[in-house]
Amino acid sequence: MMPLVCHLPDSTVLGWINHFPPHLAYAVRREWLRRRNRPLRDLAHRIGVMDDGREREANEWLRELVAQFPTKSLELGASDEATVAYAKARAQEGEQLRIHGADLNALEVFCQEHGMPLPSGDSEEGIARRVGCSLWWRRNLRRVKARQVETMAISLGLVHKRNNLYCSNDAVNRRGEQQRRNRALLDAMVAINELGQEFTLAELADKGMANPAIRRAELMTRIAGFEYIAVSLGMAGEFITLTAPSRFHPRRAKSGQRNPKYDGSTPGTTRDYLAQVWSRITASLARQGIKVFGFRVAEPHHDGTPHLHGLFFMDPSQVRDFRLTVARYAVREDRAELGKDLSYALTKKAAKEQARELKRNGAPQSVEKLAERIGDEATFWSHPPRWVWKAIGPRVWFKAIDWNKGSAAGYIAKYIAKNIDGVRNDGTSIGQDFEATADRNSRADGDDGAAQHQGDDTDAMSTARRVDAWAATWGIRQFQQVGGPPVGVWRELRRYDYGDAEGVLMQAAAAADVGHWARFVEVMGGLELSRRDMPLQLAKDSEPVVNRYGEAGQKRLFGVVEVDGGQLAMTRVHEWKVLTGREAAAWTRVNNSTNLTIGPVATQATDEDRLRWLEEIAADDLIRAVQPLDDQFQPPAQLAEHQRRQRAALRRLTQARQRAQEAEFMQFCDHWVNAQRERAEAEREAVTVRRRGRELHKQFAGLQQGIGIALLAKVREEQERASRPRPSSSGDRWKAEDGSSLSIKEQLAAAMASSRQWMQRVNPDPHGVLNLGRA
Secondary structure (H helix, E strand, O other): OOOOOOOOOOHHHHHHHOOOOHHHHHHHHHHHHHHHOOOOOHHHHHHOOOOOOHHHHHHHHHHHHHHOOOOOOOOOOOOHHHHHHHHHHHHHHHHHHHHOOOOHHHHHHHHHHOOOOOOOOOOHHHHHHHHOOHHHHHHHHHHHHHHHHHHHHHHOOOOOOOOOOOOOHHHHHHHHHHHHHHHHHHHHOEEEEOOOOEEEHHHHHHOOOOOHHHHHHHHHHHHHHHHHHHHHOOOEEEEEEEOOOHHHOOEOOOOOOEOOOOOOOOHHHHHHHHHHHHHHHHHHHHHHOOOOEEEEEEEEOOOOOEEEEEEEEEOHHHHHHHHHHHHHHHOOOOHHHHOHHHOOEOOHHHHHHHHHHHHHOOOOOOHHHHHHHHOEHHHHHHOOOOOHHHHOOOOEEEEEOOOOOOOOHHHHHHHHHHOOOOEOOOOOEOOEOHHHOOOOOOOOOOOOOOOOOOOOOOEHHHHHHHHHHHHHHHOOOOEEEEOOOOHHHHHHHOOOOHHHOOHHHHHHHHHHHOOOHHHHHHHOOOOOOOHHHOOEEEEEOOOOOEOOOOOEOOOOEEEEEEOOOOOEEEOOOOOEEEEOOOOEEEEEOOOOOOOOOOOOOOOOOOHHHHHHHHHHHHHHHHHHHOOOOOHHHOOHHHHHHHHHHHHHHHHHHHHHHHHHHHHHHHHHHHHHHHHHHHHHHHHHHHHHHHHHHHHHHHHHHHHHHHHHHHHHHHHHHHHHHHHOOOOOOOOOOEEOOOOOEEOHHHHHHHHHHHHHHHHHHHOOOOOOOOOOOOO
């Protein structure tokens, strides 16, 4: 029997384990025990050695894990407040290094001591300023630490379909805190423009692409527009799925068990690999003259490994070459795991080198025959065997779009909704997330029984939060348009009032205003035209803005320009001032809010409302006038006459709109002049009244005592008369000035009223010293 040895971590090992946050420390301890108590070979059991190497290997693994985090670096479990304080302290130290003239080597050593890479910049001065900036430290500390924690969670088996789907619970909580922090900041900041319109930044953000509903609607609008073009041109549609090799996947797809081929890659590493593969594919398609357009979507496997979905349209004659090109580069690396028949050389030169090696080892055939038998990549994929499409299924999968079975946008709509918020346009859920429907009752090898499972909540609306946290943690771009005009011009024109525009600018703005992506693509030159040759481009400043580090930043965008005619569309017309509770930022163009209004809701229509309704009616007529013509069934003469009438209608509408705008402007000028005149008159009258009050105050200041005594004497006399014995019925009333008889009480009230009237005449100032009417 083998002697008993300690199977639990000692104090030193426990000290290393406690270096990590609690949820990771438990998993680290579990992994250490698994390595320490792994089964021994039969020989070791028979010999009964005391030191079989298991504890030494487990300790070495733990020591290397702890060594990845420098002693001066921020703790992995640090709170956000501690992160901010740590960033300020490191920035002060970095600023001192910059002031004392430290070079890049010294700055790099300083950053590495605290677990951060040296920042990148255009100049050494810019790099040094970043090291001395607390904002740079805070932003990068959050990003680096989040990825380090998530990397450990993946390697320790905390992220897969039977534990935490897509990402760890810590990543979901961190993303939620970030969103709440950002929302509170946006709610606390107010933007005011030159017209006095005031909005919180949160309200402005909800009207842009930060709103999931708006982002989902725009993506579906563009996909439907591409599909409209493809159907009208008789193109073919292809839906593809591109997956990374097995070494990038930490867990098996079905069982959730450890993948023995996993090499420690992170989702960020897989993202870079897939981006490189896709760049090779697009470069090869461009060399072959194959033009495709559509959309690409990146989403996670159950263990957080990203993969790509794509919906692309192309000429039917190019479908075969498209599939061959995608498959060729998708299986280039690690293709041996897909089958031994895919073992060919990459180039003919490499095939000859292998043939010469076989010849030196005694192969009987010639080098040419051996090289031909080995084969090369280009030759293999020029005429691949039929079985190859099934063999490469785990790496790349193709699905031809059948236009008779439904819309092509439906193939990708669920992937888009799943990666945004998991709902349809009507607000209902898209259904179950198939990545989350694994049997959670059977636990994978090494799973933590006390881990936080997701339960049966596999609805896409719930799992979308985890997808969002996954993409935010690893910086993965989820959606990308392939081909077609730039969406930046589309978004700028959607905020443009195109009443005075002409030609291409007017047609593109009208198409963008009604959400007609297919018409917008047509106006921009179609799918064959390159983006740099399109008639409309974004208008930016000639000189970039200098950033906080003294380097050239981004050029400020202010509109869209027509390249040939020079016609400019100013889409960012307002100057916004962003205010916080204590200070105001510089004036900047934040958003064009010409369609936003503030103020009370009118109970009835005003002249401004009627004018706005007329403009909207004219805009609707203009939109209908610029709709694309269905000229497939019209004779040339009839089509020419229709186009002539269309141009005439456009001229009439444009002229009417110009006249209405001129009348509105003149009316505004008249109102403004009248308002200024009335305000000046009111100010003059106020000055006169104040001067008259001061004069009366000086005039009657000396009489206030005598007037008060006279008034009191009169009141006392009336009271004495009222207290005397009542005379006969004929003598208890006296005649007023108008001949009516008044009682004693009525006489007293009339005297008091006359006194107040007299005092108001001599003292018009209600706050003056002679105001005795209230006594």
